[in-house]
Ligand SMILES: Nc1nc2c(ncn2[C@@H]2O[C@H](COP(=O)(O)OP(=O)(O)OP(=O)(O)O)[C@@H](O)[C@H]2O)c(=O)[nH]1
């Protein structure tokens with residue numbers, strides 16, 4: 001398997017900034033990608049956020065398998081003891097749930113302040129998560145304006161300030177980016193599937209190759225049926241030939257095909273697929 005690698009310098013910088021942000025908030029809203037709830041999570045999150053209360057969102061649930069999302073909500077809730085909500089950017093029904101939960105999670109801190117003789121204040125929250133999981137979209141939803149920049153590519157957000165989203169909640173308007181670690185290549189591949197890793201860190205054909213194999217494992221025949229393969233083996237070459245994507249010499253255009261397959265998945269055209277198995 002070809003290695004996916006990125007720059008350690010960026011990781012150290014991201015970690016330092018995240019620590020500074022965490023220091024000034026009471027409650028953390030951790031955003032995971034519902035299609036890969038495990039691979040988009042960070043094993044050391046509790047240490048990273050210094051054991052602050054945490055609300056976990058399984059975002060992009062509109063792109064994930066609904067039944068699997070419900071299973072994952074339950075599993076993660078049991079495993080972490082944190083509240084977990086499935087969300088999607090295009091749906092506002094989850095907004096009041098998110099607001100109520102963060103107020104509830106922040107209460108013990110505010111009560112403590114009051115016991116110390118200080119005045120009560122709004123709960124301070126921030127959104128954290130890996131690149132491209134939908135942090136800015138969630139912040140926009142909380143602020144109710146399209147103020148924080150959203151973008152299709154990884155690593156779009158910069159600079160920060162507080163935004164009062166209601167009398168009880170202050171939001172840090174810049175999300176915390178959880179650094180990717182290089183030690184788990186299986187995870188790295190899954191993060192590449194959902195476009196959480198910049199494309200210069202990997203070979204698109206290698207990633208698409210693992211992608212179709214993973215999908216066939218979790219959803220047998222899905223790739224085969226979607227790309228209308230018959231008796232051919234499920235490979236990028238065969239999909240390219242089927243689509244008539246040919247380069248000079250009659251060879252399949254595997255590069256174009258690989259990019260297209262990943263785009264089909266990322267846009268949801270390929271269907272609602274959850275690629276982390278919940279066992
Ligand atoms: N289908 C779907 N798309 C979403 C959802 N949330 C975000 N997106 C899209 O995913 C892409 C990334 O969303 P952002 O909100 O910019 O993600 P981010 O975590 O802030 O990304 P970075 O700032 O790059 O780390 C954008 O194209 C969004 O429109 C969702 O729930 N469902």
Ligand SMILES: [Mg+2]
Nearest residue numbers: 135136156157
């Ligand atoms: Mg962003």
